[in-house]
Amino acid sequence: MLEKEILKEFQDIVGVENIDDGEVMTNAYAYNWCIEFVNYMEDKEPIPFSPIPKAVILPSSTEEVQKVVQLCNKYRIKFKAQSTGLGPWNQPSTDNSVILDLRRMNKIVKIDVKNLYAVVEPYVSGAQLQAETMKYGLNIHMPGAGPMASTLASHTSMAGPGFTSPQTGYSARNVLGTEWVLPTGEILRLGSFGLKNEPDWYSGDGPGPSLRGIMRGWVGTKSGLGVFTRVATKLFPYPCGTEYVLKGHSPIYDFKIPDFIRAYVVDCKNFKHLEKSFIRIEEEEIALICSHMSSYAVMAIFSYTLESLMDKIAFGSMKSPLVIVIAARTKREFDYKQKVMDYLMKELNLINIIGTKYEPESLFYAECLRTNLGYHGFIATGGFQSAKGQCDSAALCLRAEMKNKPLKQKYIEKGVIANDFGEGAWMTSYESGHFFHMEAPTFFDQTNVESVKGMGEYMEESNQMDLLKHLGVPFFIEGDHLHNHWGPHLMNYHNWLRKIKKIFDPNGVSDSGFYISGNEGDV
Amino acid sequence: MNNDNFLQNLTKICGSQNISQDPKDLKDYSKDLSFLKGKSPLCIVWPSKSQDVTKIVKLANNLKFFVIPVSSDSKFKHHGDSLPKKDNCIILNLSRMNKVLSIDRKNRVVMVEPGVTFDQLVPILKKKGLRLLLPLNPTASRSVLSTALEREPITIPKYHWDSSDPLLCTEIVFGTGDLFRTGTAAGPGTIKQQQKMGQAQVNPMGPTQFSPFRVIQGAQGSLGVVTWVTLKLELLPSTQKVYHFQSDNIQDILDLQYELLKYRLCDELVILNNINLACLLKQNQQEISELVRTLEKWNLIYIISGRGPLAKDRISYLEGDIDEIIAELGLNFSEPNVEISDKEILHFLNEPCGKPWRMRLKGAYQDILFLTSFEKIPKFISLMEANYEKEFGVYIQPINQGTSYHVEFDLHYEPENDNVVKTIKEKILDIGNRLMDSGAFFSRPYGIWAKDVFSHHSAETIDALKKVKKIFDPNNVLNPGVLCFDD
Incomplete structure (x- = not known):
């Protein structure tokens, strides 16, 4: 709870009804998905709760966020901002904190059709934004987390791979003008939005150096360096006709499949064959989706219940599957893309399972267009998290996957993580094959302490293998401990990151639990 | 000292x-x-x-x-x-650090030192079936690396996925003297060890939660000295078809290019006025002036391309889709009265030039360059016309996949004439300020404008940039006097 006088000052900013420091609310906000194994990895008790915040505050505007942040500086209280709030990264690292739940900031500020971008507030979900941009024949980049996740959070603060990344890229690379409440309370407007005269959102870089490089990296700062209140993100051509008709009931809605969309699921002989196929297909710039998934993951993306997952066991025998979806706006474009695929199938000696051995539910196509395939990861155990997350060439990603297999099998044999034959992987191309990323989704039982511990240990061992074998940097290198461990192996980057934190957050109020502290250990 | x-x-x-x-x-x-x-x-x-x-x-x-x-x-x-x-x-x-360190066809990436020039690199890549993402007809002797560091616009906007493209990973010596590698090049492992594992230094982001390559870009050498970079490449097309549309109405040209880019239908796409197009095509003042007279004021040039056995199929589908779009827009464009061969156009889009093409008309030029949005372009052209009574070149380049536009006004003049030089100097400062007052975003603030550019930006921006300078070059040893760091 907050001291009465401090509570009053926060209430004066957001209104009495928009702050709660009562036990019920603060305890509820201490829960999140996957926090238990994060606790374990940080040598804490593996419970599904973070430290309990002193209060939960719901600001409604940038100015209110600014005032809340200024007050946090005044009383040296840390703040943790969250948008749609998925995952442990939304949790405070100390009980001397308040949560800024940004759900009241839920407006689509602008869809700029002529300049191909949209401006959103934190609580606008991908689904909400996509539904609006589709009206103009435009699409958004949605992260693998799914359409319910905040567009702003993915672009400014988290990671950003998505199933449509061959055409829509990576969140961090799609950022334009941004409004950012710095940890000290100043409002920084990036690029053309920082102009005194006629500020606008079309560019996030300059004048001179681009502060986007401070704002985030391959992954974001997860509220460790202030609060993002509005962001402009690039829009892309919608890949096919925009009619989107769903009928029926959950979990298997009936979707009217657009005229010009087609899926391919092929099995490559080995990783070498997979790499070649992946690169060749992407060089042709035709794919909306081009993802390598483990055979288990292929089973999952076509399943809507645990029972139906078991029905797909035949997919489990695939060696190195590749899932490709092509889509087109016109028949001419569609015919051309199909012709290219026919040509490539012959060149690469591939056979499409779709249409020959298996026909997916129509809903599969809706989920491709809505980037909703990721949620199938929850079907097996309800709990899953990805190890790995490196991003560079296809060869590096596949090597990391290959080397991870025996490690994963070791933990499967221990009985602490689910049996996916050790293969669990999702790998996508970006920007028509200019780079690739791979992560290794792993299923565990969040309600079983041994499983949680096993997951934590597996993650640690997997990270360490990447470090020692030069297999790139996984997603979740965050917090002092991991930065200090990895920094010396990566040009001592942690020292630079720490300098950034120190100079932009001199009072250390922006919770650095998933970032880095200005002074080591000052989390 | x-x-x-x-x-x-x-x-x-x-x-x-x-x-x-x-x-x-x-x-x-x-x-x-x-x-x-x-x-x-x-x-x-x-x-x-x-x-x-x-x-x-x-x-x-x-x-x-x-x-x-x-x-x-x-x-x-x-x-x-x-x-x-x-x-x-x-x-x-750094011109003696001029090695092409590696060319990787599979991952479409090249690693170069600062002294590598366009005339050195373009032919080497061509032999391997690759192409650089080029600025408009770059000067042959210019550094490929510094062009990318300066965020110079490239002529294929559909491949401009991020404003930072084609720059990927870098090796930098910060102002402190510390050596650093950005993006996936940071590690773990040396570049050799990374490459052994299959890594190709193609992810510019990071390491982890910051992207220092972005702050180095556009810093004009004031934060670090870059000693090599990796650059994104594309595959060389086997078939290219050139389109050149003319109009006296800039809006018609803008409307068509918008559709072409929105659906990623073409590769190169540039908008030029008659003067700049003539400068690109001809070598001397007389030829340029003659061509200027025969061209309409606004020129849209775009290229569609294909590669491999299905190249013709691709060209055919693109032609069909584009024809349909033009018909839907109901626009009428004229074709040039004078014969301009595809080869001539492809030459200036694909090759570097010996002497800057902007100097061909009168021997010297000054450029005014800024970013803006689609709808403001005509306003800035009008502003320029109202304040500069002589003829000037215009180059408009959609960037970052059409989310903004590089607009450039080129003022050509005789360098020997002191009065003209004086007038030009006064004009570019005056017009620059008028443009800034009207919302033009000078994202690359060079010498003569730098102070004015920063006075048109918020104090928070300048404060944040100074903090960055303090981190990477605390003693201000690198290129003092540029940007906003010496106020």
Whole structure:
């Protein structure tokens, strides 16, 4: 709870009804998905709760966020901002904190059709934004987390791979003008939005150096360096006709499949064959989706219940599957893309399972267009998290996957993580094959302490293998401990990151639990 | 500063053959083709490797001298960003670091040192079936690396996925003298160890939660000295079809290019007025003037392409879709009265030029360049026309996949005429300010405008940039006087 006088000052900013420091609310906000194994990895008790915040505050505007942040500086209280709030990264690292739940900031500020971008507030979900941009024949980049996740959070603060990344890229690379409440309370407007005269959102870089490089990296700062209140993100051509008709009931809605969309699921002989196929297909710039998934993951993306997952066991025998979806706006474009695929199938000696051995539910196509395939990861155990997350060439990603297999099998044999034959992987191309990323989704039982511990240990061992074998940097290198461990192996980057934190957050109020502290250990 | 000590140390690092105090050299580096006047540097130093650069920057921190990095020996420098603006500067000339370190066809990436020039790299890549993402007809002797560092627009906007493209990973010596690698090049492992594992240094982001390559880009050498970069490449098409539409109405041209880019239908796409197009196509004033008269005011040039056995199929589908779009828009464009061959157009889009094409009309030019949005372009053209009574060149380049536009006004003039030079100088400052007042975003603030640019931006932006400078170059040894760092 907050001291009465401090509570009053926060209430004066957001209104009495928009702050709660009562036990019920603060305890509820201490829960999140996957926090238990994060606790374990940080040598804490593996419970599904973070430290309990002193209060939960719901600001409604940038100015209110600014005032809340200024007050946090005044009383040296840390703040943790969250948008749609998925995952442990939304949790405070100390009980001397308040949560800024940004759900009241839920407006689509602008869809700029002529300049191909949209401006959103934190609580606008991908689904909400996509539904609006589709009206103009435009699409958004949605992260693998799914359409319910905040567009702003993915672009400014988290990671950003998505199933449509061959055409829509990576969140961090799609950022334009941004409004950012710095940890000290100043409002920084990036690029053309920082102009005194006629500020606008079309560019996030300059004048001179681009502060986007401070704002985030391959992954974001997860509220460790202030609060993002509005962001402009690039829009892309919608890949096919925009009619989107769903009928029926959950979990298997009936979707009217657009005229010009087609899926391919092929099995490559080995990783070498997979790499070649992946690169060749992407060089042709035709794919909306081009993802390598483990055979288990292929089973999952076509399943809507645990029972139906078991029905797909035949997919489990695939060696190195590749899932490709092509889509087109016109028949001419569609015919051309199909012709290219026919040509490539012959060149690469591939056979499409779709249409020959298996026909997916129509809903599969809706989920491709809505980037909703990721949620199938929850079907097996309800709990899953990805190890790995490196991003560079296809060869590096596949090597990391290959080397991870025996490690994963070791933990499967221990009985602490689910049996996916050790293969669990999702790998996508970006920007028509200019780079690739791979992560290794792993299923565990969040309600079983041994499983949680096993997951934590597996993650640690997997990270360490990447470090020692030069297999790139996984997603979740965050917090002092991991930065200090990895920094010396990566040009001592942690020292630079720490300098950034120190100079932009001199009072250390922006919770650095998933970032880095200005002074080591000052989390 | 003890001059002897300073020279002895530099000699120890680079060898006496790589240091010059020849007055002619010093004079050459104290001026460029901008209106800024530079001071005479103390010397010019040619390092041969990253370690030399590290040692020199550390020495600068110890002995309190300034370092101005210069990537190439090109004499065509127009923006004053590498002129010494203070006493006690040395020129760090990186032109002898000119190796193409690797070309990776599979991952479509090349690694180059700062001294690699366009005329050096373009033909090598072509032989391997690859192409650089080029700025508009770049000068042959210019550094490929510094062009990317300056965020110069590229002519294929559909491949401009991020404003930072084609720049990927970098090796930098920060102002502190610390060597750093950005993106996935940071590690773990050395570049060799990474490559052994299959890594190709194609992810520019990171390491982890920051992306220092972005702050180095656009910094005009004031935060770090870049000693190599990796650059994104594309595959060379086997078939290209050139389109050239003309109109006296800029809006019609803008409307068509919007549709082409929205659906990613073409590769190269540039908008030029008759003067700049003529400058690109012809070599001397007379030819240029003749062509200007026959061209309509606004010209849209775009290329569609295909590759491999299905190249024709691709061209055919693109032609069909584009025809349909043009019909839907109901626009009428004229074709040029004069014959301009596809080869001529492809030449200036695919090849570097010996002498800057913007100099061909009158021997000299000054450019006013900024970013803006689709709908504001006509307003800025009108503003320019209202305030500059003579003819001028215009180049409009959609960037970042059509989310913004590089607009460039080129003022051509005779450099020998002092009165003209004086007028041009006054005009570019005056017009620059008028444009800024009207919301033009000078994202690359070079010498003559730098102060005005920053006065048109929020105090928070300047404060944040100064914090960044304090982190990476706390003693202000790198290129002092540029951007907003010396106020």
